[in-house]
Amino acid sequence: MNKNTPISICIITKNECDMLKQCLEHIKPYADAGNHEIVIVDTGSTDNTVEMCKAFTDKIYYFEWIKDFSAARNFAAQKASHDWILCIDSDEYVKTWDENGLQKHISGKFNLIGNIVQSNTCGFGENQYLSDDRASRLYNRTEYHFCRPIHEQLEPYDTNKGHHYQSVNIIVDHMSYAGTPEELKAKSERNITMLKAELAKNPHDPYILFQLGQSYYMIEDYKTANYYYNLGLSEDVDPNLGYVSTMVVSYGYTLINLKQYDKALTLEGVYDTFGNRADFVFLMGLIYLNNGFIEEAIVQFNKATTFDFAKVEGANSYRAWYNLGVIYECTGHIDTAIRHYQKCGNYAPALKRLALLKK
DSSP: OOOOOOOEEEEEESSOHHHHHHHHHHHHHHHHHHTOEEEEEESOOOSSHHHHHTTTOSEEEEOOOOSOHHHHHHHHHHHOSSSEEEEOOTTEEEEEEOHHHHHHHHTSOTTOEEEEEEEEEEBOGGGOEEEEEEEEEEEETTTEEEESSSSOEEEESSTTTOOOEEEEEEEEEEOTTBSOHHHHHHHHHHHHHHHHHHHHHOTTOHHHHHHHHHHHHHTTOHHHHHHHHHHHHTSOOOTTSHHHHHHHHHHHHHHHHTTOHHHHGGGGGGHHHHTTSHHHHHHHHHHHHHTTOHHHHHHHHHHHTTOSOOSBTTTTTHHHHHHHHHHHHHTTOHHHHHHHHHTTTTOHHHHHHHHHHTO
């Protein structure tokens, strides 16, 4: 007899039949093994989504779309049979599921939010890369609910309790930021419309400003992205919040893409605050390199490789080694360059340099 405490796995969806089918195929074995239920809330599909879902669950509900992702998520939680809710997106594929860790988490205090790992596939073609995020998805519905119409966040009903987080070893591949330029543009335009409506209500909300920057960055409108990042960072922000460090790094990359290298050097002023993160240190290496400060760049790229974790895959390993290889190659230290390229494994740009150097 299965002694696990069951949870409800809640998914909201619309016209994502093929992608959702893959999502459900990945998660169904874990749901069955743990005696967990799957709850699907459809917000107006006109494809075969609802019919397809019947092969995976009988908990299928309809919610009229009101341009509010939080409202849809909260509706799904209301329809669940269990108080512990795990939110999964229809474009996420579970690749790691730690049932023992999950059970340990839900047997503890109700006010602990479980953070899962989102492994985001971003961009397309040769520019595609992986970026890891911590996503707050596992929660007790008696304690928390979702707020914000877009880029929704869990908030406690009792605001005096605050937020309490714990990592849960569930890892999902997230495909939302992968796609053709046309697909990314359509998704960004939808998000921008919703975010600007929220900004009109809360013009000094740094999180909304950050997400607007992210949406414009996705479609490579670096000038507008930079504008919103700058506005967000001018507000009173807590540097300990994950999105704030991401905003700082993204702001730096917009300056590089805009070739405003001198201005990017001003990020030296926040090095003491963010220099304990691989992604920021790697960024500083690029900033120094673009300003011609070679020795400083070498120091930063080497430091980046000392971190165990980087949000962008390779910022603490092969991407840093590749840039060191480029520096040493350009300064005539070919043997040293080759050693650094070799450390990059199957990273295509490094393999290309090695092939040319070994001719």
